[in-house]
Amino acid sequence: MRVIPINDAAIEETAIEEAAEILRRGGLVAFPTETVYGLGANALDASAVARIFAAKGRPSYNPLIVHVPNEAAARELVSDWPESASRLARAFWPGPLTLVLPKQPAIPDIVTAGLDSVALRVPAHPVALALLRATRLPLAAPSANRSMALSPTTAQHVARSLGDRVELILDAGPTTVGIESTVVDLRGPQPSILRPGLLGAREIEPVVGTLATPNETTGDAARPAPGMLDRHYAPRAQLRLFAASEAASIAREGAALVARGARVAALVLEASASAPVEVVQMPADPARYAQRLYATLHDLDESGFNVVLVERVPDGDAWAGVRDRLERASRP
Ligand code: AMP
Ligand code: MG
Numbered sequence: 001m002r003v004i005p006i007n008d009a010a011i012e013e014t015a016i017e018e019a020a021e022i023l024r025r026g027g028l029v030a031f032p033t034e035t036v037y038g039l040g041a042n043a044l045d046a047s048a049v050a051r052i053f054a055a056k057g058r059p060s061y062n063p064l065i066v067h068v069p070n071e072a073a074a075r076e077l078v079s080d081w082p083e084s085a086s087r088l089a090r091a092f093w094p095g096p097l098t099l100v101l102p103k104q105p106a107i108p109d110i111v112t113a114g115l116d117s118v119a120l121r122v123p124a125h126p127v128a129l130a131l132l133r134a135t136r137l138p139l140a141a142p143s144a145n146r147s148m149a150l151s152p153t154t155a156q157h158v159a160r161s162l163g164d165r166v167e168l169i170l171d172a173g174p175t176t177v178g179i180e181s182t183v184v185d186l187r188g189p190q191p192s193i194l195r196p197g198l199l200g201a202r203e204i205e206p207v208v209g210t211l212a213t214p215n216e217t218t219g220d221a222a223r224p225a226p227g228m229l230d231r232h233y234a235p236r237a238q239l240r241l242f243a244a245s246e247a248a249s250i251a252r253e254g255a256a257l258v259a260r261g262a263r264v265a266a267l268v269l270e271a272s273a274s275a276p277v278e279v280v281q282m283p284a285d286p287a288r289y290a291q292r293l294y295a296t297l298h299d300l301d302e303s304g305f306n307v308v309l310v311e312r313v314p315d316g317d318a319w320a321g322v323r324d325r326l327e328r329a330s331r332p
Helices: 013-024 046-056 071-075 083-092 126-135 155-165 201-208 214-218 244-259 286-302 317-330
Strands: 002-005 029-031 038-042 065-067 097-102 117-121 168-171 182-185 192-195 238-242 264-268 278-281 307-311
Touching: 002 013, 013 029, 013 038, 013 126, 013 168, 029 126, 029 155, 038 046, 038 126, 046 155, 071 083, 083 097, 083 201, 155 168, 155 286, 201 317, 238 244, 238 317, 244 264, 244 307, 278 286, 286 317
Parallel strands: 002 168, 029 168, 065 117, 097 182, 238 307, 264 278, 264 307
Antiparallel strands: 029 038, 097 117, 182 192
């Protein structure tokens, strides 16, 4: 595995060309996007995509997001491009929004876990876009980490999680959004959010009208979105959630755990925890909280904390992405 630093303000063509060459011959390259680092492969090459699943240890039922450089490239990969897709693409691409649409047969089944739909996104990162233009290929790219683990927001996180399972990492520093994209299902008559992210109903509804709850549109009651039922995005440390009103319980739990020899950290918004735990004050703004969340959990893991007590974030749309990641990370 090699790491090439790349300045996203003055992108060096040689680094992009080297990465593109690896991708063209079916290899894996980790690259920065605005959300998290992605583990990319040629989305039209089934054996290249199989390498993503092997490198991540990802179950084959969990489909991948395909990255494209622009709306025109997205249209080529779908069998239907509804008006809602045009509107959302114009409003939010490039950006942290993934659209699920009926796929063209050119996309191998392994990419979509056998589904007849594909998830597409134009990432808002100059390095990702340069790579997409250089390869002239759609790139399947899930987060560049082992399956079930925390997503990477720096090249160092990628290197630690994947090691030599990835050939090259393009290092453009920490990502800005910090959590994975919002996934919107456009297969039914009414769009729905399959996975919350930085963009929420408040941003999306003015563009396409009222959103449905997932099962109404797909009729897929048992499975709102493939791969979404697992514990996911989790640190090695055990993560436990506490209501904002339970600051005293955080302190009490923390003290009890420390007395039993655990190393305990607390992520707080307002609570002024004074227990013998490492207190991490998180930003009160949801976008800034999201940007810091995974990096903070990676740091705590690296420092050997066993338990992270987390003050729940507020209700409401703006916090939906962060809330979802915290819930998932706290599942046993
Ligand atoms: P990631 O792990 O960040 O690559 O995100 C992939 C997620 O996107 C999956 O877990 C699904 O929730 C969603 N997704 C990808 N492809 C599809 C698809 N064809 N239909 C529905 N959801 C999808
Ligand atoms: Mg992932």
